[in-house]
Amino acid sequence: MSWGDVGAGALRAAFPLALWGVVAATQAAWRRDGRFLASARMTAIATLALVTVASLAMVGALVSHDFSLHYVAENNARETPTYFSAISLWAALEGSILLWTTILAGAVVYVAWRGTRELPRLATTALALLFAMLSFFLLLVVTPAADPFVRLDAVPLNGRGPNPLLQDHWLMGLHPPLLYLGYVLFSIPFAYAMASLILGEGGDRWMVATRRSALVAWALLGIGIVAGGWWSYNVLGWGGYWAWDPVENAAIMPWLAATAYLHSVMVEEKRRMLRTWNLALVIGTFALTILGTFLTRSGVVNSVHSFSQSAIGPLLLGYLAAVLALSVGLLLWRSARLADSGPVAPISREAVFLFQNVLFVAVTLTVLLGTLYPLAVEALSGDQVSIGSPYFDRVAVPLGLALLFLMGVGPQLPWHGASRATLERQFAAPVVTSGALALVALVVGVRGTAAVLAFALAGFVCATVAQELARGIRARGTLHGESATTAFANLFKRSGRRYGGYVVHVGVAVIALAIAMSQAQAVQAEATLGPGGTMEVAGRTVVFEGLRDVVEPRRTQVVADLRVIDGGGSAPLVAALSYYPNATGAIGSPGIRSSATEDVYAILAAYDGRSRAWATIQIRIIPLVSWLWIGGAIVGIGALIAALPAARARERLVAATVPAGAGAE
C-alpha cells in the first residue's frame, strides 16, 4: 500500500465521520442526551486520528519522494533536503488545506473533551458547528477542489521541487503553521458565540469560556506574522520585512480585528456593555480569516481572472458568504436579548477601549478596502491600479501612533472615570519619560516627526507599565506584607492576564520603535566593484574580495565574499544569488550581520556573468531592526503569561458568570 492510498483512504473515512459528528453533537445539545455526546466525543478523536494519518502520509510521501502523487511531483525533487521536503506539506494549496483540516480537527477534540465539561450545552452546540466547519474542509480535500492525493498515471523520474522561496530558509517551517494555528483557533470563539446566539443566551459565558482560545489564537497569529516578516527580511533580499502585499494584508486583518476584540471583551466583563459589538467583532475576525485564505489561495490577488480558474476560489467564497449570512442573521434575530446599558465617563478606561476599538476597526477597514480596491477596479473597468505601501504607510502610521498613545493611557485610567488629581499623579512620570525620549531621539539624529513620536510614545508606554508594576508591588506589600521580589512574582502568577498584558504592551512598544528606526534611519549605498574594491557606508568600509561559484545538487549559487571594516574590527559577510532549476530568476540570499544597534545588510545586485570580474553590491545599514523580532518574542512571552492563569481561578470565573435571560443548565 502506498502513502497515497493511506492518505486518501483516511480522508475519505474522515469525511462521513465529521458529518456524523454534526448530527451527534446536534442531538446531544438538543435532547441533552449523554449517549450522543459520548458518540460525538469518540467521533472527534477518530476524525483527528484519521486526518493526522493523512497529513503524516503526505509528509511520508514527500520525504520519500513518491512522485506518483501529483502534489509531490509538483512540490518536491530528489535533491530537496529532508527538512524542506517535510515542510512542503504547506508549500502549496492542497497540503495547506490538509494542514488546516488537521488543526481544525484538533480544535474539535479540544472542545469535545474539554469544553463540554465546563459548559455542557453551550459547548456541545459549538461542537456541532465546529464539526460542520470540519466537514466543509474535508469536503475540499476529498473532492478535486483540493485533493492532495491525486495520482499521476505516468510517474516522473524527478519532481519539479518546491518553490525556491520556500526552500531557502528554516523559518518556512515555522511561519505558515503559526499563521494557520492562529487562523483556525479563532473558530473556537466564533463557534461558541454562534452557539450562544442559537441557544438565546444573553450572557457573556461564551466569551469568558473562550477567552484563552482567543488569546492563544491572537498570539500565534501575531508571532506568525512577525516570523513572516523575519523570513521575508532574510530571504527576499530587499532589506525590508513588510510590503503591504495582499498576502500580508490577509494575515494582518484578522489579527487587527482580534486585537480590538481582546480589549473590548474586558469592557463587557467589567461593565456588561458592548455585547452586540463583541459578537460583531468575533464574526468579523472569523470572516477575515476565511477571506484571508480565499485571497491567498484562490489566486485572485494576482488578477481577478485567475480566480475563475481555480475550483477552490468559488467554494471558499461561498463558504464565506454562508458564514456571514448565518452569523449576521443570528445576531439580528437575537439582538433584542443583547441589551447594553450604562453611561461611559469620558475619561475612563472603558472610554479608552472604545476609542481604541474605533482606531483598530478603522485600520482593519482601511487594509481591507485598500486590498480589495484594485480587484474591484479591475473587475468593473478592466483597468489595473495599485494600492501599495505609500497608501498604507500614510494611513497606518498616524493611526498606529494614536493607538500607541492609547496603549499608554488605557491601563492608567480607572474604570468608571477618574478625578483630575488622580490623572495628574498617574501621568506625571510617563509624560516626563516621553518628553525625555523625544529629546534623546533628536540627539541621536532622528529627524522624522513620526519617528520622534514613536520614540516618545514607546517611552510613554514603557513608563506606564513600570509604574503599574511598582503600584502592584506596593499594593501587595501593604495587603499581604510581601517583599518586593515575592510581590513581583505573585503579580504575574496571580494576575497573569493583566500583567502578561503589560508585557505584551512593552513588546509592542519595542516593535514600534524598531519599525520607526529601521524605516526612517536606514542608510544605503551601492557600488560596482572589482576584486579588492572598497565602498564607504556610514563610517564603515566594505571590501569586495571576489566572486565564487558554488554548485549544490539542488541549486547553484554565485557568492560574493565581502569584508566589513568598522571601528570594532573587521568581519566577513557573504551575499549570494541562488539559481534553482525550477525558477527563471535568481533568488537573493542577502548577507546579514546583526547587532543590538543595527544590521549590515548586503545584497549582490548584479555581477559579471562571463569572467566574474565585477559585482554590484548594495549595502543597507538598518538600525534597531533586530528589536523587531525580539519585540515579537516579548509579545509571545506576555501572551503566554496571560494565557496561563491559575486553572482554578478560571473555573470559578466560568461558574460565576450567570447567563442573563436563558435558564441555567
Next chain:
Amino acid sequence: MRPRVAIALGTAALAVSIAVTALPRAEPQEDRVERISTELRCPVCQGLSVADSPSDMAREMRGLVRQRVAEGRTDDEIRAEFRQAYGDWILLSPPLLDARGAVWAIPPLAVIAGGVLVARRLRREAAAPVMVTPAQHAAIERRVLEEALAE
C-alpha cells in the same frame, strides 16, 4: 516635583522636539529620488517599490528618476512621465485629487464615524461629594488596593 509641573515640563520637551522635526529642511536630491522611487511600482516584482527592489529594472528606473530630478523636473512631472509610459498601475497609490483618489477618504471617514458613535455614548457620571468616617476611609483604601490587583 509636583505632578502638574512635571507634566508641563514633559509636554514642553515633547512639543519642542516635534517643532524641531517640523522645521523646513532643504531636501537633498538623493532623498527626493528615494521618495519618488518609493511611490513607483517595480514592474517585474511582487508589489515592491522601485526604491526597495534590488532588480535591474528598478535600478534603471531609479536612474531615470535621478536624471529627471537633476534636470529640475517637479515631482508631478516625473510621476506623470511614468504614468504615461506604464499606465496608472505604476503608481503605488492613486493621486489624492483623482477620480480614483476616493480610496484616501476611507480611513478618515471610518475614524470620524466611529468617533461620533463613541462620543454619543459618553456621559459624565454625576458625582456628588460624600462624607466618610475614618473607618470607612480605611475600608475604601483597602478596596482600592484590592481592585488595583484584580484582573
